[in-house]
Amino acid sequence: MNSVRSDEIKRSSDEALAQMAQNGNRDAENELVVRALPTVKFLVGTFSSPDNSVGEDDFIQEALLGVLSAIHSYNKDRGAGFMTFASRCALNRVLTFSKKTSSHSIPVLSLGDSPLANQLLSEPEALLVADESYKKFIKSVRLALTETELKVLNCYLKGLSYEKISSETGLTPKAVDNALFRARKKIKAMR
Numbered sequence: 001m002n003s004v005r006s007d008e009i010k011r012s013s014d015e016a017l018a019q020m021a022q023n024g025n026r027d028a029e030n031e032l033v034v035r036a037l038p039t040v041k042f043l044v045g046t047f048s049s050p051d052n053s054v055g056e057d058d059f060i061q062e063a064l065l066g067v068l069s070a071i072h073s074y075n076k077d078r079g080a081g082f083m084t085f086a087s088r089c090a091l092n093r094v095l096t097f098s099k100k101t102s103s104h105s106i107p108v109l110s111l112g113d114s115p116l117a118n119q120l121l122s123e124p125e126a127l128l129v130a131d132e133s134y135k136k137f138i139k140s141v142r143l144a145l146t147e148t149e150l151k152v153l154n155c156y157l158k159g160l161s162y163e164k165i166s167s168e169t170g171l172t173p174k175a176v177d178n179a180l181f182r183a184r185k186k187i188k189a190m191r
Contacts (some may be wrong), residue, residue, distance in 0.1 A: 006027065008026050009028055009031050010031070012028070012031075013082075014032060014035065014081065014082035014083050014086075015074075015076050015081065015082045017031055017032045017035075017082075018030075018032060018070075018071055018074040018082045019076070020075070021071045021072070022071070022072060022123075029068075029071055032067070032071055032082070032086075033064065033067060033068070033071075035083070036064075036067045036083065036086055036087075036090070037064075039083065039086075039087055039090070040060055040063040040064060040067060040090055041060065042141070043087065043090055043094060043157060044056060044059035044060050044062075044063050044065055044094055045093055050060075054063055059094055059097065059098070062090075062093045062094050062096075062097040063090040063091075063093060063094050064090070065093055066086070066089040066090035066091070066092060066093030066094070067086045067089065067090050068191075069089055069093070070082070070085050070086035070088075070089035070090070071086070073089075074086070087115075090157075091157070095159045098159070117153070141186075141187060144186045144187070145182075145183050145186060145187075146179075148169070148171070148179055149179045149180075149182055149183040149186075150183075151168075151169050152165055152169060152176055152179040152180055152183065153168065153179075153180065153183045157181055162176045188189060
């Protein structure tokens, strides 16, 4: 395992941390998970099972597994930033999980059964900081986006196609695309 000081870890870019984690640095991996937690919570905030049999913790667990997968498969040469890649991996994992659980075809593990959860829960101050960051982030997003942009973004994060978002919001598919573009641009500017 690489020996990198804690303050170096905190100052490192997401991409550098991914490289360190791929080389076996658990501190770098933990830092990436803590950094991704607000995004994960934001992504899963709009998901729920139709019969409420699957809780938010289960969606968070799946999203975190997507982040872990992203950490170990990230390749900076492909042009995407780490958090962009990790967000997409987390969203894909949640969408797949949502589809599977809606048909009740798989058992659901609780978040507490995960080694990752045990690691995170052993550092409650990290969770508290991440939770506060998440709340600030969500508040900033709600203030920055228009009502239309929020509706479109929520639909998009639920995995709806542009056509379905269009029918739910009454917007044209082009207007949906424009709203998502504006929302992404505003959210990216917050980082």
